[in-house]
Amino acid sequence: MRMILSMFRKDLKIYLLSPLAYTIVGAFLLIVGYLYINSLAYYILQVSRWGGYGFNATKFLFYPLFQNVLFLLIFLVPVLTMRTFPEEEASGTFELLLTSPITEFQIVMGKFLASYFIYLITLAILLYIPITLRKAGELDIGLLISGYVGMLLAGAAFFAAGVFAASLTRRQATASMVSFALLLLLWFINWAASNLGTDYPVLGGILWRLAIFNRVRAFSEGVIDLRNVIFFVSLTVIFLYLSVMSLASRRWK
Amino acid sequence: MVEVQEVGKEFHGRWVLRDVSFTVKEGEILGFLGPNGAGKTTTMRIITGYLPPSVGRVKVAGYDVTENPLEVKKRIGYLPESPPIYRELTVKEYLKFVMEIKDVPRRERKERLSEVIEYCGLKDVYGRLVGNLSRGYRQRVALAQALISNPDLLILDEPTSGLDAVQIAEVRSLIRSLKGKHTVILSTHILPEVTATCDRVIIISNGKIVAEDTLEGLEARLRPSKKVEIKVARYRDKVCEEISKLPSVISVVPSRNDAILVEYPQSLDLREDIARVIVNLGAGLLELKPVSMTLEEVFLQLVTEEEAGKA
Numbered sequence: 001m002r003m004i005l006s007m008f009r010k011d012l013k014i015y016l017l018s019p020l021a022y023t024i025v026g027a028f029l030l031i032v033g034y035l036y037i038n039s040l041a042y043y044i045l046q047v048s049r050w051g052g053y054g055f056n057a058t059k060f061l062f063y064p065l066f067q068n069v070l071f072l073l074i075f076l077v078p079v080l081t082m083r084t085f086p087e088e089e090a091s092g093t094f095e096l097l098l099t100s101p102i103t104e105f106q107i108v109m110g111k112f113l114a115s116y117f118i119y120l121i122t123l124a125i126l127l128y129i130p131i132t133l134r135k136a137g138e139l140d141i142g143l144l145i146s147g148y149v150g151m152l153l154a155g156a157a158f159f160a161a162g163v164f165a166a167s168l169t170r171r172q173a174t175a176s177m178v179s180f181a182l183l184l185l186l187w188f189i190n191w192a193a194s195n196l197g198t199d200y201p202v203l204g205g206i207l208w209r210l211a212i213f214n215r216v217r218a219f220s221e222g223v224i225d226l227r228n229v230i231f232f233v234s235l236t237v238i239f240l241y242l243s244v245m246s247l248a249s250r251r252w253k
Numbered sequence: 254m255v256e257v258q259e260v261g262k263e264f265h266g267r268w269v270l271r272d273v274s275f276t277v278k279e280g281e282i283l284g285f286l287g288p289n290g291a292g293k294t295t296t297m298r299i300i301t302g303y304l305p306p307s308v309g310r311v312k313v314a315g316y317d318v319t320e321n322p323l324e325v326k327k328r329i330g331y332l333p334e335s336p337p338i339y340r341e342l343t344v345k346e347y348l349k350f351v352m353e354i355k356d357v358p359r360r361e362r363k364e365r366l367s368e369v370i371e372y373c374g375l376k377d378v379y380g381r382l383v384g385n386l387s388r389g390y391r392q393r394v395a396l397a398q399a400l401i402s403n404p405d406l407l408i409l410d411e412p413t414s415g416l417d418a419v420q421i422a423e424v425r426s427l428i429r430s431l432k433g434k435h436t437v438i439l440s441t442h443i444l445p446e447v448t449a450t451c452d453r454v455i456i457i458s459n460g461k462i463v464a465e466d467t468l469e470g471l472e473a474r475l476r477p478s479k480k481v482e483i484k485v486a487r488y489r490d491k492v493c494e495e496i497s498k499l500p501s502v503i504s505v506v507p508s509r510n511d512a513i514l515v516e517y518p519q520s521l522d523l524r525e526d527i528a529r530v531i532v533n534l535g536a537g538l539l540e541l542k543p544v545s546m547t548l549e550e551v552f553l554q555l556v557t558e559e560e561a562g563k564a
């Protein structure tokens with residue numbers, strides 16, 4: 001645990017010193033903010049035209065917000081995780097780490113938690129939206145909590161996938177491409193499932209279970225389904241485990 | 254302290270180390286000498302556990318590196334060939350991080366830090382970013398990193414590369430001062446380094462050990478012939494010609510400063526005969542002294558013998 005913490009602190013320090021992290025998180029927040037303002041304007045238009053009765057304002061505003069955040073992680077995750085292992089490789093510090101009494105598991109956990117922590121900071125900043133809206137009226141707190149739980153859990157799985165992608169290669173550019181492709185794949189399993197499902201019901205069924213789109217949507221709509229929680233936690237664990245394996249095996253190459 | 258048993262290493266079907274075996278006793282300083290590409294770095298990486306051997310076993314302090322890597326890693330300080338550096342951290346932050354992952358007990362950290370800063374001459378750059386340091390200072394930071402956990406075994410891959418003359422002298426005396434307290438394995442392709450610091454040398458060439466001995470032993474063992482240096486007042490060419498006619502003389506070479514180098518078998522002493530030739534010629538003998546072979550020559554001889562043997 002102490003080792004994980006040391007690794008975590010070191011990586012976090014380097015993130016907080018790097019212009020790249022600020023740039024990408026800044027761009028992410030700008031885009032999310034812009035999309036939110038758009039739906040807010042649309043909402044105001046709707047209410048002024050038809051009145052606000054029988055209409056879940058929280059859902060109207062936050063469902064797209066949660067979905068946007070999760071979708072935009074396709075861009076945020078590769079940039080934040082691509083440096084994890086390739087950077088150690090480039091600076092020769094892998095040799096230091098792997099000859100010190102710190103295990104591959106501890107290295108992976110420290111790096112994962114550091115990149116995930118940057119995401120947590122980003123989510124914390126996004127809290128300005130519900131906080132400012134509270135002044136305007138009653139919000140559906142249950143839906144907010146469920147949406148945030150979804151962003152936390154799915155985000156963890158995505159960041160673990162990014163860390164895994166970075167563990168496969170010695171080059172940052174390759175790492176970012178691989179994690180981008182991996183995340184894209186996770187999102188579009190859904191599409192494959194519905195297309196293949198008609199011809200190959202068994203394969204379609206399996207893919208349907210792997211698809212993240214519906215699970216993410218459930219959270220954004222206010223449903224915390226235990227199966228979805230277990231799904232994302234398992235996905236995180238699997239990717240982290242694969243990263244440890246990939247680190248341990250790279251010396252045999 | 255270290256036992257290397259019949260280690261071999263293969264990269265993509267090419268064997269870069271073959272049947273390497275040696276041991277290092279506690280408190281000893283062992284020099285690993287060899288030309289570029291000989292396999293020094295690879296051997297050191299195998300001892301640290303960074304690379305697995307393809308065949309053979311390595312034990313450090315009784316622990317097998319492959320079976321018990323953590324116990325081995327706790328006991329070593331390693332200076333890799335290229336200094337491992339986090340450019341974004343200050344020297345202080347960097348060394349603190351290293352102490353954490355080396356599991357240096359919390360209460361010893363302050364003392365270790367100031368000791369190593371002192372030892373490696375890092376006082377002036379303590380608060381600066383490692384990425385902004387010169388090559389020589391980065392090397393010192395890397396050396397500090399290896400020393401900071403006060404390890405039983407120090408593995409130093411070309412510890413003086415990138416340093417200036419004064420720093421080289423400092424680092425060598427630093428290494429000598431470790432003698433007895435730590436076991437040290439260092440690699441180099443610079444011979445004076447070995448003469449200046451080591452108790453014992455292993456010469457490696459093309460992935461094989463070609464010689465292993467103490468410094469004196471190596472020089473003596475590998476001197477099948479003796480050399481004497483002569484200086485004469487006159488008739489240098491004539492003297493050369495006459496001496497080469499003597500029985501058992503191996504070679505006669507005019508060398509710098511008007512001297513002549515004469516080589517003959519170790520078992521004989523031709524000095525008297527040589528002197529007689531010169532006196533008979535009336536060439537005016539100014540000087541006649543034995544030349545001891547430098548380690549440089551021993552090294553070259555060994556490595557070329559090895560090549561010749563293979564061909």
Ligand SMILES: Nc1ncnc2c1ncn2[C@@H]1O[C@H](COP(=O)(O)OP(=O)(O)OP(=O)(O)O)[C@@H](O)[C@H]1O
Binds near residue numbers: 265287290292296442
């Ligand atoms: N990862 C690797 N993959 C393939 N070949 C390698 C690898 N590492 C080293 N080699 C090869 O192994 C041989 C020995 O290399 P090594 O770095 O051990 O030599 P060295 O004695 O340290 O040389 P130098 O004095 O230049 O540092 C070289 O021929 C090198 O090309």
Ligand SMILES: [Mg+2]
Binds near residue numbers: 293295334410
């Ligand atoms: Mg080397």
